[in-house]
Amino acid sequence: MSHPAVGSGVAPAQAHIGVIGAGQLGQMLALAGIAMGHRFTFLDPGAQPPAARLGRQIQAEYDDERALAQLAVECDLITLEFENIPVSAVESVSRHNRISPGAKPLSIAQDRVHEKQYLASLGVPVAAYRAVDSLADLHAALQEIGYPAILKTRRLGYDGKGQAVIRAADDAAAAWSALSGHAAILEQMIPFDREVSIVAVRSASGEMAFYPVGQNRHEGGILYRTDILPNDPAQADATHYARRVLEGLDYVGVMAIEFFERQGQLIANEMAPRVHNSGHWTQNGAVTSQFENHLRAILGWPLGATESVGHCVMLNLIGTIPARMGMLAIPGVHVHDYGKEPRPGRKLGHVNVTAPTRAACITRAEAVSRLIQGA
Amino acid sequence: MSHPAVGSGVAPAQAHIGVIGAGQLGQMLALAGIAMGHRFTFLDPGAQPPAARLGRQIQAEYDDERALAQLAVECDLITLEFENIPVSAVESVSRHNRISPGAKPLSIAQDRVHEKQYLASLGVPVAAYRAVDSLADLHAALQEIGYPAILKTRRLGYDGKGQAVIRAADDAAAAWSALSGHAAILEQMIPFDREVSIVAVRSASGEMAFYPVGQNRHEGGILYRTDILPNDPAQADATHYARRVLEGLDYVGVMAIEFFERQGQLIANEMAPRVHNSGHWTQNGAVTSQFENHLRAILGWPLGATESVGHCVMLNLIGTIPARMGMLAIPGVHVHDYGKEPRPGRKLGHVNVTAPTRAACITRAEAVSRLIQGA
Incomplete structure (x- = not known):
């Protein structure tokens, strides 16, 4: 069960898989993986997270370099079940072992502006959007995109958190202040079917x-x-x-x-x-x-x-x-x-x-x- | 997560399930059960049996009264993944908690003579059989059942172990001695399709x-x-x-x-x-x-x-x-x-x-x- 060379693409039939995050997604990965003969170690800062009962847990923050190196060295290959971990953590792991997905998809998915830019660059249609770093940016962006629009934090949003709908110019200041100065994106609100x-x-x-x-x-x-x-x-x-x-x-x-x-x-x-x-x-x-x-x-x-x-x-x-x-x-x-x-x-x-x-x-x-x- | 009264039939939605045995059947029960929100404790004498990674293991022999009582008291309900455990173990557990299946099916399944008797008593067809406790019994049984016949230990047989085919009277002594004096059953060998x-x-x-x-x-x-x-x-x-x-x-x-x-x-x-x-x-x-x-x-x-x-x-x-x-x-x-x-x-x-x-x-x-x- 020694780990392969970084990026070699060869993993043992019964692999020791390291997972960053130990929530329910990690749990369900482990349920599928143990049935296939693999074993799991999870890196997660939580006390008794759902997946921990299915393997070993390294209880540490996602930016704990020492813990990340331990995970990388002890396991045959690494994956993640949670995308809001620092890109530097993935880069740190990748110096020791293969991690899939890697730093690039993670960094794109973590920032709504980069995500839209990247998707658009591939010809995937996206809603009109503008990066917003100030209330002045927001007013300018609203001029271009029109109403209704939706203001979201660029980073760390999930399950609808960190979002505000703007239906008229009057809503802009409140929406901006609700984001507490976080870098934001204004998106055209699509009247979807x-x-x-x-x-x-x-x-x-x-x-x-x-x-x-x-x-x-x-x-x-x-x-x-x-x-x-x-x-x-x-x-x-x-x-x-x-x-x-x-x-x-x-x-x-x-x-x-x-x-x-x-x-x-x-x-x-x-x-x-x-x-x-x-x-x-x-x-x-x-x-x-x-x-x-x-x-x-x-x-x-x-x-x-x-x-x-x-x-x-x-x-x-x-x-x-x-x-x-x-x-x-x-x-x-x-x-x-x-x-x-x-x-x-x-x-x-x-x-x-x-x-x-x-x-x-x-x-x-x-x-x-x-x-x-x-x- | 307190356990219900013995035989009450009421178990919590997220149950702590005790399993006697921790082989692959226990492992696959736990993979299904953890997905449903349950947790598991296994009683098994082995070192690192397959299911142990999916819960706690009480490492003890199947007739260890103290370990059985611990399993029974700590869990919400008990089951088994292995039928060759002493019936007394199941009876012991059942004094503290509900165990399914219980002692009766286990005692029947453990003894090929009782099994055949029980199935026949329900009108389920079985091959002709005779209990055999000596070489003299075996010769007498072969007279009645004819050839070919198969001699099996009454107890603890699995995956074809403890069995011998008898094609002629000359085979009888060797077949009997191969069973080392264990109580046996002679069964008509069915030329099945x-x-x-x-x-x-x-x-x-x-x-x-x-x-x-x-x-x-x-x-x-x-x-x-x-x-x-x-x-x-x-x-x-x-x-x-x-x-x-x-x-x-x-x-x-x-x-x-x-x-x-x-x-x-x-x-x-x-x-x-x-x-x-x-x-x-x-x-x-x-x-x-x-x-x-x-x-x-x-x-x-x-x-x-x-x-x-x-x-x-x-x-x-x-x-x-x-x-x-x-x-x-x-x-x-x-x-x-x-x-x-x-x-x-x-x-x-x-x-x-x-x-x-x-x-x-x-x-x-x-x-x-x-x-x-x-x-």
Whole structure:
């Protein structure tokens, strides 16, 4: 189990995999990986994070050079489950060992301005945007982009945090002050018909695979439902754009790209350089889960098929989990519980609803939805 | 997380589950259970058994009363992944907490004479058999049963160990002496057309579900391949017999029953009161895996659907594991690796091969099979 030379692309059949972050994504990676014979060490500053029960935890901050070096040296290869870690941490690891994905996708995904610039440079449509570093910048940007627009922090935003909608010039000062002087981006607010995302994967060997597009619904900025529609009309464009991004970045691992769809056109909203909530349906609804495929990708192994088997809807369990008896009495329901302390607005788990027909899948998903709303 | 009153049938949504045994079956139970929010403690005498990395291990012999009491008191409910533990251990646990399955199915499954008696008492066909406690018994039994016959130890046999075929009276003395005086059973050797098994599950609530029948191939007494045939003609009878056994025993959990099929008639060979190797295909080929359903059953929760999704073949990896690159390049292949030291004859993992058609599934399975034979 000695680690390979940096960048050699060769990993042992039973690998010791280091993961930066130990949340539920790390947990689900480890559940898939242990089944395949691997073992895991997680670097995470938290006390008893979800994934820690599935391996060893190096409890340290993400910028702890010594801890990062330890992870890099002890493991056969490194990956991450969380994109808001310092790029310097990834660079530090990469001096000792292979880390996938690497510093470039991370640095792009961490900054909304760089992300939009990069996507646009590849010919992927994005909303009009301007970098905003002051209230004066904001007023100038609003002149160009118009209303409504959305002001977001450039960095460290997730699940709708650090965002403010601006519907008129009067809103600008309050929106700017809510961001407490953080560097920001103003984006045209797209009056979209729906939100879709694609989960895509590229192996260290260069092989690529694309999951069926998911149709997402958010509430308060948090994803709560993903539907896999048979023959989704957005599939071809989403696959085309994802392929460009994966190839452009020489990317290794699973990536998700979220899009707005307006009059049949896709407009990229953001990319996540990791396994993604909108891909959780693949655990019960696809030939190969996104977690298994992420590991196959970073190990340089052939990828598994990404087709759906039957129909699937994923529902997030946020803040509270309804009683198991009710949910599991609905056919085709699988409850995934991350073992976290309940707290309002916190993602505690998800439900994958499968069915042999789309109609049955909707009926079942709506029955689960009623239980979630009643909980 | 306090444990319920003995036999109350109520378990917390996030349960602390105690498992007697920590082999690969315990590991796969824990992988399914942790995804559902549960945590695990294993009682096992081994050093670093496969499941131990997925929870706490109480390292103790299976008859260690103190360790059994600790497991029973600390966990919310108890199950087992290994049937060759003393019945007294199960009885000991059951004085403190609920254990599923319980002492009765275990005591029946541990003794081939009791097993045959019990199955026959429920109207389940079994081969002609006689209890054999001496060479004189053996000669008398051979007179009644005829040739060929198979002499087996009554207890502690698995994977074909402790068995001898008797083709003529001359073989009797050698067969008897090979058993070193262990209590034995002589069984008529059925000239069967094929071997099939059914994996069935009954919840603490009484709900039952039955997986599609698997067609098994053994070599040297060890299972090496299970095929799920569409509309297997043995399904109705296998389900009928399994239902009788589950109801007769007031059984809780997953059970497997192996049958010989001869001219369309099923003859029960043995039962296993636990998740079973011939049910491993359900991880990638069924709506709900046998591991998830075993846990739902012992928790008293509604069972998941047992239908297959697409087509599936399971191949065991015995003694050695072929290179991942070759296996994973075949579409629909999922490699499960138990993380055990390789050793001749040892089950190290299994491969589930899935495909949308039976023909494709066979082609893929045969490609994997060639890699296994070449390894």
